[in-house]
Amino acid sequence: MSGFLPDEPNAEVRVSPNFGPRRDTPRPDMIVLHYTGMGTGAGAEAWLCDPASEVSSHYLVHEDGRVVQMVRESDRAWHAGKSSWFGRTDINSCSVGIEIVNPGHSLGYPGFPKRQINAVIGLCLGIVGRHSIPSHRVLAHSDVAPGRKIDPGEKFPWRALFEAGVGHLVPAAPIRRSAVLKAGDAGTDVEALQSMLTLYGYGVEITGGFDRQTEIVVEAFQRHFRPRRVDGVADSSTIRTLQRLLASVTVIAAK
Incomplete structure (x- = not known):
């Protein structure tokens, strides 16, 4: 039955x-x-x-x-x-x-x-x-x-x-040698990163400090949207991919 x-x-x-x-x-x-x-x-x-x-x-x-x-x-x-x-x-x-x-x-x-x-x-x-x-x-x-x-x-x-028409994705930005945001960093760049992750939907507190929770959320983001390297370090590839996603959501919402 x-x-x-x-x-x-x-x-x-x-x-x-x-x-x-x-x-x-x-x-x-x-x-x-x-x-x-x-x-x-x-x-x-x-x-x-x-x-x-x-x-x-x-x-x-x-x-x-x-x-x-x-x-x-x-x-x-x-x-x-x-x-x-x-x-x-x-x-x-x-x-x-x-x-x-x-x-x-x-x-x-x-x-x-x-x-x-x-x-x-x-x-x-x-x-x-x-x-x-x-x-x-x-x-x-x-x-x-x-x-x-x-x-x-x-x-x-x-x-x-x-x-096939399922989900949201953008081409991941190329991985290159670049300045990075990582555990222990602090300042306006970290605050901007946390703000963008929050705008996409992730649960991270906007503190301006790159704490363990921020590192974990960056890893989660990479695992889905930039899987070639999952290390919790916000390099330029990670940040640019996140910016592209947010811009894409804005375009979708405007239609």
């Missing part, structure tokens, strides 16, 4: 008991992408449907491209944990969570198969269409929970999604 009809027409259904009503919002306006970080897809699927785990997601995408829906999009799945974006801390209530089967960094972190990514793209396009989700609100778990989470990681092919 399936329990509900899937929102995504081609999805299988396996109901998770780990969900509740959305709070203060009638529908999602964000997609959060995760990797499972477990040895097998079957194990991850079972865990997300186990009441003892107290975790779930709306969807699970297996390596062979199979899509399993576990929670209705109208309901609040328990996937994001402690997280924030634009100051909002109940990310579960405003998002659709998609778990992508991949063992993750602690278990070798292989690449994502093409058929799996094609399934993720198709799934995201459906969700975006059903809920009018803006491109810049298709995010990584590491974006909304920097430091605590690093998934889906620097190997995740955000460009393939973007080229």
Whole structure:
């Protein structure tokens, strides 16, 4: 017995008991992408449907491209944990969570198969269409929970999604020898960096001091938008890529 009809027409259904009503919002306006970080897809699927785990997601995408829906999009799945974006801390209530089967960094972190990514793209396009989700609100778990989470990681092919019409991306500025902002620095340049990260949505306090939280957020930004080097150092490539993203969001909003 399936329990509900899937929102995504081609999805299988396996109901998770780990969900509740959305709070203060009638529908999602964000997609959060995760990797499972477990040895097998079957194990991850079972865990997300186990009441003892107290975790779930709306969807699970297996390596062979199979899509399993576990929670209705109208309901609040328990996937994001402690997280924030634009100051909002109940990310579960405003998002659709998609778990992508991949063992993750602690278990070798292989690449994502093409058929799996094609399934993720198709799934995201459906969700975006059903809920009018803006491109810049298709995010990584590491974006909304920097430091605590690093998934889906620097190997995740955000460009393939973007080229298919999912998510927000700009060409990363070239990595060159340049002056950098790093841990321990302070001043107006650090304050400007923190302000830009905050304007994009990241949770970082604007203090003018390059503290550990700023370093963690820079790493999260790099992991998504400048994955060739993830080191928490704000070089010119990182800063220019962030400036391009903000300019691009302004253009999108003006249309």
